[in-house]
Amino acid sequence: MAEVKDMLKTAEEYKDNFYDYVYDPKEEHILLNFGPSHPATHGTLRLVLELDGERVIKCVPDLGYLHHGFEKLGEYKSYNQAVTITDRMNYLSSFNNNLAYILAVEKLFGIEVTPRAKYFRVILAELSRISDHLVSVGTQTMDLGAFTVLLYLWRERENIYNLFESLTGTRLTLGYARVGGFARDRDIPPDFFAQTQKVLNGIPHTLDDVEKLLSGNRIWLDRTVGVGMITKEAAASYGITGPSLRAAGVPWDIRVAEPYSGYEDFDFDIAVADHGDVNDRYAVRLEEILQSIRIIKQAMENFPEGELNVDPDSKVMMPAKDKVYGSIEGLIYQFEIVMTNRGARAPKGEAYVATEAPNGELGFYIISNNGRGPYRFRVRPPSFYNYQIIPPLVEGRLLSDVVAVLSSLNIIAGELDR
Amino acid sequence: MEQAGYAFVDILIVLAKVIVVIGINLLMVMILTLGERRIAGFIQDRYGPNRVGPQGMLQPVADGVKFFFKEEVIPSKAEKVIYVLAPALVLGPALLTFAVIPFGGPLSVVGKEIQLQIAELNVGILYIFALLSLSVYGLVLGGWASNSKYPLMGGLRSAAQMVSYEISMGLAVIGIIMITGSLRLSDVVMHQNELLFGFLPHWNIFLQPLGFIIFIVAAYAETNRVPFDLPEAEPELVGGYHTEYSSMKFASFMMGEYIALITSSALMTTLYFGGWDFPYVDESSLGIWGVLLSIIAFAVKTGFFLFLYLWVRWTLPRFRYDQLMGLGWKVMIPLALFNIIITGVVMSLL
Numbered sequence: 008m009a010e011v012k013d014m015l016k017t018a019e020e021y022k023d024n025f026y027d028y029v030y031d032p033k034e035e036h037i038l039l040n041f042g043p044s045h046p047a048t049h050g051t052l053r054l055v056l057e058l059d060g061e062r063v064i065k066c067v068p069d070l071g072y073l074h075h076g077f078e079k080l081g082e083y084k085s086y087n088q089a090v091t092i093t094d095r096m097n098y099l100s101s102f103n104n105n106l107a108y109i110l111a112v113e114k115l116f117g118i119e120v121t122p123r124a125k126y127f128r129v130i131l132a133e134l135s136r137i138s139d140h141l142v143s144v145g146t147q148t149m150d151l152g153a154f155t156v157l158l159y160l161w162r163e164r165e166n167i168y169n170l171f172e173s174l175t176g177t178r179l180t181l182g183y184a185r186v187g188g189f190a191r192d193r194d195i196p197p198d199f200f201a202q203t204q205k206v207l208n209g210i211p212h213t214l215d216d217v218e219k220l221l222s223g224n225r226i227w228l229d230r231t232v233g234v235g236m237i238t239k240e241a242a243a244s245y246g247i248t249g250p251s252l253r254a255a256g257v258p259w260d261i262r263v264a265e266p267y268s269g270y271e272d273f274d275f276d277i278a279v280a281d282h283g284d285v286n287d288r289y290a291v292r293l294e295e296i297l298q299s300i301r302i303i304k305q306a307m308e309n310f311p312e313g314e315l316n317v318d319p320d321s322k323v324m325m326p327a328k329d330k331v332y333g334s335i336e337g338l339i340y341q342f343e344i345v346m347t348n349r350g351a352r353a354p355k356g357e358a359y360v361a362t363e364a365p366n367g368e369l370g371f372y373i374i375s376n377n378g379r380g381p382y383r384f385r386v387r388p389p390s391f392y393n394y395q396i397i398p399p400l401v402e403g404r405l406l407s408d409v410v411a412v413l414s415s416l417n418i419i420a421g422e423l424d425r
Numbered sequence: 426m427e428q429a430g431y432a433f434v435d436i437l438i439v440l441a442k443v444i445v446v447i448g449i450n451l452l453m454v455m456i457l458t459l460g461e462r463r464i465a466g467f468i469q470d471r472y473g474p475n476r477v478g479p480q481g482m483l484q485p486v487a488d489g490v491k492f493f494f495k496e497e498v499i500p501s502k503a504e505k506v507i508y509v510l511a512p513a514l515v516l517g518p519a520l521l522t523f524a525v526i527p528f529g530g531p532l533s534v535v536g537k538e539i540q541l542q543i544a545e546l547n548v549g550i551l552y553i554f555a556l557l558s559l560s561v562y563g564l565v566l567g568g569w570a571s572n573s574k575y576p577l578m579g580g581l582r583s584a585a586q587m588v589s590y591e592i593s594m595g596l597a598v599i600g601i602i603m604i605t606g607s608l609r610l611s612d613v614v615m616h617q618n619e620l621l622f623g624f625l626p627h628w629n630i631f632l633q634p635l636g637f638i639i640f641i642v643a644a645y646a647e648t649n650r651v652p653f654d655l656p657e658a659e660p661e662l663v664g665g666y667h668t669e670y671s672s673m674k675f676a677s678f679m680m681g682e683y684i685a686l687i688t689s690s691a692l693m694t695t696l697y698f699g700g701w702d703f704p705y706v707d708e709s710s711l712g713i714w715g716v717l718l719s720i721i722a723f724a725v726k727t728g729f730f731l732f733l734y735l736w737v738r739w740t741l742p743r744f745r746y747d748q749l750m751g752l753g754w755k756v757m758i759p760l761a762l763f764n765i766i767i768t769g770v771v772m773s774l775l
Contacts, residue, residue, distance in 0.1 A: 039574050047660040061578070061746050150660040152651055152743025158469040226652055226742045406578075407745040410660050 036064055043072040047150050047410045050420035054397065054409065061405045066398040073420040081384030085350055086112050087185050089380060093371075094180035096388060097422040100139035100365045102131045104422075105184035107362040110267055111371040112186050112381075114358040116323060116351070122311040124188045125269035127195065130203070130306045131174075131183065132268070133299040137210065138167045139365035140250075140292040140299075143417040147289060148221060150414040151230050156217050163213050166206040174199060186351065187324040188316030195315070200307050207300050214293055222290075231286035235400045235412035238283060246392040249367025251416055254291045255283030261363040268362075272309070273302045285415040323351040350379040366390055366417055388422040434537075442543045446523055454683040455485035461735050468739045495672035503669065504570040511567030512670065512677035518559040519684040525549035526691045527611045529701050530709065530719035541701075541720070542611060549610035550602065553692065554595055557647060560685065561587040564649075564656060567678070568666035579665030582746060583656035586646055589753040590653075594643035596761035600636040600768040601629050601696055614700030626704035630697045635764045637697045639757055644689040646753070649682065651738040658743055690730035691723075698726050 037058040042048040051072035057065040077096060081089045093104040106128055113120065120128075141164045145157035168178040173196060175183045183190050221227045237247060242255040252259055260277045262270040278294035280287035319326035319340050330337030343349045353375040361370040367389025376382035393416045401409045459474065459481060466473025475481040499508060526549075529541030546552050561584055568580020602608060605616045619627040630637050646653040657665030667678045694700060701719035709715060744752070 037574055037578075046663060061582075148742065152654070152658070152660075153741065155465075155469050155739045158471060162470060220740065221742070224742065226744060226748075229748050230742060230745055405746055407655075407658070407661050407743075414660075 041409065047413060048420075049146055049414070050418075052394075052413070052418060052420055052423070054413075056406070056409065058406065061407075063401050063404055063406065063409060066401050066409070068394055068397055070394065070420075071424055074424040075421075077425040078384050078386060081381055083380065085379040086353065086381070087190075087344075089384065090184055090190075091180070091182045094182050095421055096386065096425060097139070097364060097366065097369070097390070097419045098179060099142050099419060100135035101180045102135040102183060103139070103362065103364040103369060105181060106132050106268065107360060107364065107369045108371045108373075109184040109186060110362065111358045111360040111373045112353070114360055115353045115356060115373055115375050116186060117354070118187050118317060118321065118323060120188055120317055121314050122269065123313050123315050124317075126306045126310055127189070127315065128184065128268050129270065129273070130303050131171075131181070133303045133306075134167050134170065134203070135181075136365045137296050137299045138164045139417075140296050141167075143365070143414075144217070144289060144292050147285075147411075147414040147417075148217075148227075150410045151227065153221060153227070156220055159213050159216055163206075163210050166209065170199070170202055170206055173202065185316075185324065187321060191315070200310070203303065203307065207303060210296065210300060214296060217293070228286065230407070230411060231289065231415075232284055233282070234285045234404070234408050235415060236282055236284045237396060237400065241396065241399070242283065245396045247367070247396060248392065249363070249365065249389050250278075250288055250291045250295060251283070251393055252367065253278055254280045254287035256281050261361055261368060265361065267360065270302075273305050275299075275301050285411050288415045347379075352377055352379060361387070364389055366419065366422070367393060386422075386425055388425065390416075390418045390420075390423040394418050394423055438539055439543065442541075443524075446528070446543055447520060450520065450523060450684055450687060451680075453687050454680050455489070457683045457686065457731065458485050458488065458679070460731075461738075464732070464735045465739050468736070489676070492673050492676040497674070498669075498671045500571055500573060500669050502572040504572065507566050507570035509674070511563050511570060512674045512681070513563070514566065515560055515563030515681035516677045516684070518556040518563075519681045519688060522553055522556045522688045523684075523691065525552050525610055526688070526695055527614050527700055528691070528720060528723050530716050532713070532716045540611065541716070545609065545611055548608045550598060550608045550613075553688075554591065554598075557594075558587075558591060560681070563678075563681065564666045567670070568656075571666075571669035573669050575662045575664070576666050576668045579656045579658075579662045579668070582662075583649060583666060585746075586649070586653060586655060586749060586753070589750060590643040590646035590757070593639055593753060593757035593761045594647060596758065596765060597633075597636045597639040597643065598696065599761075600633045600764050603765070603768050603772060604629065604632055610695055610700075614695060614702060617699040618702050620705075626699055626702065628697065628699040628702070628704075633697065633764070633768070635760065635767070637693075639761050639764065640697065641693060643757065644693065645734070645737070646749070648685045648689055648734075650686070650734055652741040652744050653749060654738075654743060655746060655749060686731060686734055687727070690727045690734065693730050694723060694726040 039056045039058050040053065041056050042053040043051040053069040053072060055067040055069060056063050075095070077092050081092055084092065090105055090108060093108040094101040096104050141160040145160040148156040171181055172178045175181050175190075237251060237255045239255050239257055241247075242252050242257060247255070248259070256279060258277045258279045261267075263277060275298045278291045278298060280291050316324050318324070319330065319337070322340060322343060325344055326337040326340045331341045332338075344351060355375055355377045357372070357374040359370055359372040361368050363369075368387065369389055370387035372383075372385040372387065373381045374383040397412060397416070400412045462484075463473040463475075463481065473481065474484040477483040477487045499505060524543040525546050527540065527542035532539045532541060564583040564587075565580040568576040568578075568583070571577070601613060605613050607613065607616075613629075617626070617628050625631055649656050655665075656662075657667065659665075662668070667675055670678060701723040703718050703722040706718065707715075711718065
């Protein structure tokens with residue numbers, strides 16, 4: 008692996024737009040469009056590869072194929088409406104996006120949610136993290152040819168999605184968080200924790216199966232060990248976060264470093280590996296799944312009593328339906344929030360909250376101009392930063408390694424392009 | 426077959442054998458396409474196709490009809506003649522290979538002995554290797570003629586892979602030729618028809634365990650199956666050499682691949698597991714029942730290897746190109762040469 012200075016130099020080279028890059032036909036290299044429509048890109052990523060036979064000479068990532076304009080769209084929505092936009096960024100773990108966004112908004116409003124809501128948010132965020140890691144590891148193994156592992160993990164993800172469905176009515180895009188609590192006027196369903204416990208008990212068995220199939224498998228190790236190595240220094244200089252950073256040996260987890268939503272109450276380890284190669288990222292993700300299970304179990308054991316949502320008198324939260332139909336205050340609060348010219352207005356100011364999403368640091372920067380919605384809405388998506396390190400990781404390696412590296416970084420196009 | 430000319434009856438018999446063997450091969454392809462998906466479903470804890478007919482039995486028929494009615498897309502810049510020829514170049518040799526494999530014991534009908542083998546060539550093993558080398562042309566030319574980058578890379582991968590693994594496959598079989606002293610496959614089978622040390626079947630697997638391991642690995646590489654499915658590695662090369670093919674041309678590639686599976690499973694059975702030999706039973710003393718027993722033994726053994734193919738496919742990850750070549754040249758060929766030396770030394774000592 009190259010030294011830091013070399014890494015930075017390569018980063019410097021890529022600052023230029025790839026359209027300026029001139030392909031020299033005399034060298035008899037193939038210019039290959041790897042994506043945007045390609046089985047390994049799991050979405051719409053595009054890498055322009057210059058190949059000498061199978062060897063990658065130059066790699067230029069191109070992005071923007073899944074650009075929705077989420078950030079601009081967020082400025083036209085009210086604070087609660089914009090939650091549904093955040094769902095669609097990292098669609099594998101939508102609640103983590105909800106949480107990061109809603110924490111920024113609550114910081115802006117100056118609202119402290121109930122301990123019960125905090126714990127429940129932790130539970131949902133960790134369930135989302137598990138489901139994200141399951142898919143991430145699964146697609147990683149599928150891209151290296153072990154298709155069965157994907158389906159084993161998919162089965163567990165299915166169970167988690169069933170939980171989400173029983174809770175929210177949706178499976179993929181939850182859109183469940185609201186300013187001051189959750190989009191629910193009743194409490195949590197009575198058997199939700201029992202079901203969650205059941206699902207969580209099944210996951211370690213599946214992970215055991217996966218370990219048996221892969222972790223000692225010679226072909227798997229040949230394909231992953233030493234491939235796509237990210238050094239600590241390179242990770243820092245590129246702004247890599249999340250499992251990719253921890254796989255490089257940096258024990259940095261925002262849940263521990265700057266706890267939010269009550270993460271300081273839980274006892275869990277930061278999964279760290281040494282070499283930062285593809286196999287380490289795989290191992291870190293598997294370990295994080297187990298740690299997430301620990302967190303959820305603790306949260307369920309010590310689940311606080313009390314109200315789930317903040318008091319409707321704070322005028323940010325929809326009152327419960329029986330209050331709307333049964334009391335004049337409830338009806339007024341309801342209309343205050345629903346009517347387009349009223350609604351909760353955040354005080355002037357700006358807020359940034361960083362959270363530990365499954366892929367890394369997910370932050371929302373929101374400026375309020377005393378309106379119903381954000382004046383400026385800016386996302387710090389982990390995939391955008393993780394994607395940039397691909398060229399130095401794959402150049403000089405074979406085409407098959409591009410696939411391995413790409414899937415191990417778990418680049419989500421929805422989050423990358425916003 | 427020793428006499429100068431074939432009698433009319435002999436021609437009829439050969440014709441009947443050809444029709445039966447090709448028919449069974451094509452039927453097996455249908456069963457395999459379904460079996461692969463059902464077994465994949467079983468391994469992966471899901472159903473697989475089970476909607477068309479009872480237990481999805483008619484799924485291959487539905488697929489076949491679908492393939493026939495699919496639109497035929499030929500890329501505008503493709504080299505048309507070669508593009509059209511390539512699927513046939515894969516399917517043809519694959520079908521021809523089965524001709525020399527004995528699939529049952531000799532059957533005597535009204536005093537006439539019929540070998541259950543289409544052509545009893547005295548260079549059967551050579552014939553098989555010759556045809557195996559031919560099948561690479563279909564893949565390479567198909568990949569090249571598509572005039573597209575991913576198929577080209579798939580075609581080149583398959584060329585490199587099949588050529589290098591053919592060598593170790595051939596070297597592994599030399600051990601058997603040394604033991605048997607014949608290139609005739611029926612001799613190879615007859616040679617395995619006894620008992621070893623009085624209790625083991627005299628199968629070559631017990632005499633050539635290393636040779637078998639080399640052979641089976643090389644056979645997996647020759648048939649482009651996981652973990653050696655690089656020519657069509659989907660996440661890397663989209664579809665590999667058949668990316669640009671559609672409708673029945675694509676189906677021909679698939680059929681060629683499955684027939685190659687059947688042939689190589691039959692070859693493993695014949696070379697290393699006693700062919701149609703049912704251990705501990707003298708088939709020739711049982712008359713027609715012995716022949717039936719031998720055919721069943723052959724089918725069961727071949728079926729087991731087919732299942733093994735599917736099992737491995739849904740279990741292992743895929744090699745990388747350089748690792749594949751490294752394994753082929755640096756491990757398999759030296760091992761195969763070592764196997765020949767060992768065989769020679771042991772034979773000279775005995």
